[in-house]
Structure formats: structure tokens, C-alpha cells
Amino acid sequence: MDEQSARAGRLAGKAAIVTGAAGGIGRATVEAFIREGALVVAMDLAAPLAATPFNASGVIKIACDLADRNAIQTATDQAVAKLGGLDIFVASGALKGGTGNFIDLTDADWDRYIDVNLTGTFLSCRAAARAMVAGGEGGRIITVGSINSFLSEPDAAAYVTAKGGVAMLTKAMAVDLAKYKILVNMIAPGPVDVTGNNTGYSEPKLAGEVRDEVALARPGLPHEVATAAVFLAEDGSSFITGSTISVDGGLSAMIFGGMRGR
Template sequence: MTEKPLALITGAAQGIGYACAEALAADGYGVILSDIKADGVRAAAEKLGAVAAITCDMGDLDQIKRMFDQIATDHGPLHALVNNAGVAMPGDFLTYDVETFEKVIDINLRGVFVATQMAAQVMVDNNIAGAIVNMSSINAQVAIPAIPAYCASKGGVMQLTKVAALALAKHNVRVNAVGPGSIDTEMMAGVNANPEAFKVAMSRTPLGRPGDAREIGDVVAFLCSKKASYVTGETIYVDGGRLGLNYTC
């Protein structure tokens, strides 16, 4: 058991998830890192001095339940949850198969719902004024034809965040979301490697550069802090001005 307030971050082996864990650790949380990549999450946890590393597929309901049971038994109740794990799985709309669509939804949306429900129950049972942050995307509002399931899942996360915030407000559990734009992570590697694609991405980003994972982590840490004590049900878009531009080139 740790005396620090505990935060669980999913998809934390690298990129945005690791940056969220780093920012929360700096704010005084004891962080538990979860990821489907066993070696990666162990290495990340060791580097950060995390409380624990747990291997979990957020598309597998049994694994999610085992993870929460393990945390409760070994470490105590959670004070914060960051639902960051997610996949994109691009493809042509007309040939996009249902199995792929379901896999994306299972990880990006169903997994977020289940983890939110389980974490919230722990917070309510322990009278904890907790914080839950879900990773949405600007693609909750602006669509890209090549990632239909991803766009659908992130739109669902945006609405699920509002629903959970309303349901849990009476328990003093806040639920918010962050919607990243073009962030310099592994998911953007293909765009970065293609000068034309990178030019297009930056043409629709008023600040003219990709975001850094740390910039997402800082917003997540804010939402988990007392500085955001009157913020719930919101999605904060960290997108370099993308949504305000209203068009793409």
C-alpha cells in the first residue's frame, strides 16, 4: 500500500499515456501503469519509479476486472483514472470489416466505460473525491474517412464522459476528457515520415506544429488536480487551434 493518492493510467508504456503518468507523478500521485505491451509497461514503470506495472488488454473484460481486483488487493483504492489506451486501425470505408470495427470500439469505448464504472465504484465505496479523465480526440467532432471506427469511438467517449459526469457528480467524482489534435507520437509517425502528409496536417493546425505528448499530460494532470475542482463533463481540446479553423486544406 502507498500513502500517496493512487492514479491508474492505461496505455501508459509510451507516448501520451507515459506523459500523463509522468505529469501525475510530478503532482504527487503514486502511479500505476497499464498497457497491453508487457515489456514496454514494465520498462516505463521502472523508469518512472511507478507503484506498479500491469499488463492488460483493454478490449478484454476479464483482464480489466483482474486488473482492478489486483490494484484493490495490492495497492488500495484509486483516486484518479486516466483512460488513455486506444487504437485507430485505418481502412477504406466501403471495405472496412465489422470485426475490425468491433475491436476498435471494444478497446476505445467499451473498455473506457468498464474502467470508468469500476474506478467510480471504488471511489464511491471509499468516499473519495476522485477524478477520471478519458482520452477522446478532435475526431470526436471532425471526421477522417480512413478511420471510421476510431472517429465513432472517440465521439462515444465524448458523450460517455458527459453521462458519467452527470451520474457521478452527487458522489463528488469528476469526469472529463481531453481531445488531442496532431500529437508527435507513434500514431503520427506515418504522417511525420511523409512530407506532403505532414504539410497537410500542419496546414490545418494554426499553431503550425505538432503537439508534444507532455502538453497532453499537463492538461490531464490539471484535470486530476484541485485546480479543476469545479470542472466536470468537459472535453478540453488540445489541438493547436485546429477545431477553431473550421476547414481543412
């Protein structure tokens, strides 16, 4: 952490862990934190993590499967040891996608989404919180929920239930961890083009839906979500806890389809 103190940036000297770091929002958050002077451990499944070329130097990679309860604590312990402590934890790891109509939702699919997206978030945040309490200097926990934490959509019962749980888990953690000076907040992204190239979605139907349903008429980009994570991690957000920042281009501010035909 001493090496990081010499770096300029809003997160200079801070030690951070980011899960789901191999792509999309997680990867952009790792790179944004590094640019702001933090020392960062990137966590994800072994294969995608090994194949990810971060556009930043000094990233420490530790493989972790959020569906493996024992692996979460072990990986967190390894990360904290390498970092010399823990100031910031970002729970970005999640399964995405639909599972078909509720009538056809299988037990296996339900368990898979809940295990990774909700239970994995709980276990990883708990491990991070315990490390922060042991450090005695407080910290920041940032969960990555979704617009689906509050709004449903067809064929996604398991996903939206898990993301709704993340929203309430965030509030519960904020209340319980306040006495330890640990602030806990959630980012709720809308549709995000995880390629990060601002070309929108390649599938015409999906691109049209985004254009119609998002006030800014485009998907977000991973770095735009990462910017919110930097804000919640920096000292300037010291009186914000139990809150949600929606990064959705205005999707949640309008009635779906309200701008069709513009």
C-alpha cells in the same frame, strides 16, 4: 498513500491509474503524475508495458488488455489493492489508425475498435468509479478522446465512431457520478507526435497536412496533453465536470486548410 503525502506536488497523496501507459500520451501522463507526487499504476498490454522505461521512479506496472472484459476488473482490483484506494483514473488506452473506406470496413475491424476504444473505456471507467464510490471520497475520471470525437476524416469510420462515443460516455458519467463527488472530463488531443521529440512527423505529406491544418503549425507533444490531465486531476479543477479540454494547437478553431501557403 502515506509515503506519497510527504511528496511535494499538486497531486501529493493521490493514487492514480493510467491505462494505455506504455507510450505516447499515457506514458507522459504517468510521468507527469509521478512528478506531481501521485502514486501511479501504469496499465497496458504486457509486452509493451514491460519494455517501457518510465522516466520516473516508483511506477507500478500491471498488465491489462482492454479487449478482455474479465481482465479489466481483475487488473483494477489489483491496482486499487496496491494503491490502497483510488483518487484518479485516466482512460488513455486506445487503438489508433484507419480501417479503409466505409464500404470495405469489415465486421472484425469494427468490433476491434469499438471493443477497445469504447467498450474498454466504459468497462475500465466503471471499475474505477466503483472503487471510488467504495472509498467514499470522490475522485476524478479523465477520458482521452480525440479531435475525432467531433470531426471525422477519411477511412476512419470505426475509430471516429468509438471516439465520438467516448465523448458522450464522458458526459453521461459526469451526470451520474456527480452525487458521489466524482468529476469526469475528457481531453481531446489533436495530432500528437508520440515520439515526443518535437521533430514533427517523418512522413513529408503528413507533416505538411499538420502544418496547414493546425494553427500552431506543428503537432502536439505527449507532455502537453499530460499537462491538461494534471490540471483536471488537481484540486483547482473542482468545479469542472462533463467538459472537454481540446489540446489540438488550434485545429478545431479554424477551417481545415485555412492557413495554407503561409
